[in-house]
Amino acid sequence: MGRKSKFSPEFQTAAVRLLLEPGATNESVGRDLGLSRETIRKWAKRLAAVADPDVRRAREDHAELVRLRRRVRVLEEEREILGKSSGLPRPGDRAATLTVYRFVARERASHHVLTLCRVLGVSPSAYRAWATQRPSPRAQADAALLETIRAAFRVSRGTYGAPRIHAELRATGVRVGRKRVARLMRSAGLVGIHRRRRTAPTPRPPVRAATTPADLVRRDFRAAGPDRLWVADITSVPTAAGFLHLAAIVDAWSRRVVGWSMADHLRTELVIAALDAALAARRPGPGLVHHSDRGTQYTSIALGGRLAEAGIYPSVGAPGSAYDNALAESFFASLETELIDRAAWHSHAEARAALFDWIERFYNRTRRHSALDYLSPDEFERRHHHDHWLTNDQP
16 A cells, blocks of 8 residues: 555645635645645646546636737747738748748748748748759859849949949849849849939020020030030039039030039139039130020129130020920939939038039949949040050051
8 A cells, every 4th residue: 555645635635726716836835835736746647546526626617728928929920920921922832932932931930930930821831842952053154143133233333234233243244134234133121323303394485685605505415525525514402501503514525524603603703613613623625515504603704614624615505494405414314313312411511522522433433324334434434445456456
């Protein structure tokens, strides 16, 4: 016979009935009575066998409570998974299924794979087969190419779309199709900057004062060589300290900004300073045309006199017609969308530094232009001068 317990049946029954209390466990009841968890478990099991109604009910209630708590934890986990995956496409085609697989791979550290697959409606075995397979040579090549694309996108300051990125890769010796570049950029969420649509200006009567220069360009911005046609305009840059005004001159042949000036005013001195900078940098020969809109600075006597002194022909478009100075408008549209609209400056000094950096370090020397076969103005002019030197050097 086994050793008789020092605890009476009445004590044992009372101890087991403590399990009826909310939150009570074998461990907590044993700790309160100075007994082990195993002792309370054995008493509860033995008393359940003799069909004590209260004990049986306690065990059933406890089992139901455990089951419900487990179910609540499962539902809470499912809700968390569904919340994290709310933007995912539901499995159907291959692309959607692969997207779900990648989500499972990211979340496997927080949730069991079986639970993730069950909630998201994919096969666990199919996921494991995908997770353990080696990337195909094409996938590996795409991954390597995407890193090169990301680097080129960073160099462009986040402005290039697929055509310019393709040209950048081609210039560095990477042979790849433009559609492949577009696909990889799309999958990585890399989007270039696009110009805003502009409202067509309201036409005005073509009245010209006797002292206003004629339109020598007639919307034909083609130039046979450097320093044959310069186009000029002004834009106002907002800062917390008030507007900073930028006057710039662009060479129509190479798209290079050949002269610029900045000031906190819109007096004629601003455009004359930009002209003087261009003359000092380029030293143009005879026959150069300086074209602009009909702003008061460009039709002023002071600017007209400075142009005449330099031997430059003045030209202005029709009143209210942005198309008559479309090339200059195009430059400033790029400046606005790629820099001004994406930044905020507290002072004129901050704006000056940013504009100088964009014009001299990025636009002239790095930014690729579709009109120049995706070369930068600096590279376009360098190639021209090299070819010109080779031609003139022939015996």
